[in-house]
Amino acid sequence: MASKLVQLQGKACKASQFVAKHANSYYKKVLEENKQYIQDPPTIEKCDQLAKELFATRLASIPGRNEAFWKELDYVKNLWKNRHELKVEHAGIAALFGLECYAWFCGGEIVGRGFTFTGYYV
DSSP: OHHHHHHHHHHHHHHHHHHHHHHHHHHHHHHHHHHGGSSSSHHHHHHHHHHHHHHHHHHTTTTHHHHHHHHHHHHHHHHTTTTGOOOOHHHHHHHHHHHHHHHHHHHHHHHHHHSSOOOOOO
């Protein structure tokens, strides 16, 4: 077990050295590839304008999202009507999806309580 720990430390050290050596060049490459998106100079007014544009874009996407929601709801209703044709695989996938949603809910509750399992800090 101790030898595995030494190996892991060695690999972590090599990875750290690799990142330290190549991070700066990768950062510069990403900046160069995306320079058309960089606002120069970064002023408060420009940031405010970009925030307003993002809000307006999100607001404009609501009708499309609403339509997609109703299409998915119709699909689920149709599936429920024809549940006698439902295969075991589909039921298993739906059960796993429900379990995943519940796990994310429980994780969010734990994080919201400050990483305690028993209750809130009073």
